[in-house]
Amino acid sequence: MYGVEKRRSDVQGLPPGWKREESIRKSGLSAGKTDVYYLSPSGDKIRSKPQLVRSLGENFDLSCFDFRTGKILQSAIRKSKRHTAGSYDYARGIRHDANLVLPIRQTASIFKQPVTVVRNRPESRTKSDLKHGPQEQPKQLFWEKRLHGLQACDITEEKFKSLDLPNNIQGVGPELSTENMLQSIAAALHLNSQPITGQHASKAVVVTENDIQKQEVKVTEARKKLEQAISSLID
DNA sequence: GACTTCGGCTT
DNA sequence: AAGCCGAAGTC
Structure with a gap:
């Protein structure tokens, strides 16, 4: 590094192992501009959002993530659906239907999204009754x-x-x-x-001890089969 | 050669 | 104006 200010920060919100780093350009036409990049746990240097998406795989929704600031734009959080009209969306009815996006985690786990905690007064029991345990959409x-x-x-x-x-x-x-x-x-x-x-x-639904034992046998057998299959591949 | 920083094309 | 990324520049 030469004549640039650089500071590295363990900004909260990043998962363990991720670092966010920014450096300010000190000379040239673009002096004063700030470059932001992220260091992945595996040591990769990510310097753009597309690159981040690539390195993270498609199973993360970074649409609400602001690469530059490293934070979630809660302004964009609700509106994150809806596409620009025109281009055909091949995933229509799948991606836009919250009920159908089953196996894909929708939240970028590397960036914890802020949660607004609403506390009710101890007395007002009307709504707090519903708030016990993890809530399901x-x-x-x-x-x-x-x-x-x-x-x-x-x-x-x-x-x-x-x-x-x-x-x-x-x-x-x-x-x-x-x-x-x-x-x-x-x-x-x-x-x-x-x-x-x-x-x-x-x-x-009642699950008996017998059910459990039967299931254990099944699992054991399946594991044996898998083991055999794998070892036959290796030979 | 690796790594940093800047320019400048693209959105 | 901002984002992205190639490549110039530095070590």
């Missing part, structure tokens, strides 16, 4: 049915066989197929950090 009722007809397949377009559900798990709702149930459960696994309980009141 409201969803359209039976939104899983939109997944109807979608199936996973391998590279030869051979469809994967669906799974069977234990018969103590039953769908509640109009024309809920087993396939739909599985999609719903899979979605819940992705979206929730809490246990998946299904309907609480009437038809609670």
Whole structure:
């Protein structure tokens, strides 16, 4: 480094291992301009937002992230949807439908988004009753049915066989197929950090010790198969 | 050759 | 005006 001021900061909001660095140009036509870059945990020097997106993979939504300041523009947070008219959006109905973006984490985890904490007075119990435990975004009722007809397949377009559900798990709702149930459960696994309980009141799902043991056997067998498959690849 | 900093094309 | 990135410049 030569005649430039440079300061490195562990700005909070960056995940561990990330550094944000800025340097001010001291000479030339662009003297005074500030260059910002980020140092990834793996030592890469990121010097633009596109580059950051690249290094991070497509599974992060940095649309609300301001590269220059290193902060989230809460102004852009709500409006982050909606595209400019004109160009066709091939992901229409997928990316723009919050209920369908299942396996992709929508938040850029490397930059913690600010959260406004609203505290109610101890007395006002009206709304605080709802605020216990992790809150889930409201969803359209039976939104899983939109997944109807979608199936996973391998590279030869051979469809994967669906799974069977234990018969103590039953769908509640109009024309809920087993396939739909599985999609719903899979979605819940992705979206929730809490246990998946299904309907609480009437038809609670009971998992017996026997069920657990059977499942353990299955897992063990699957692991053996996997182990064999891998070792046969190595030979 | 690696790394820093600036210019200038592009949006 | 800002962003991005090639490349000049420095070590």
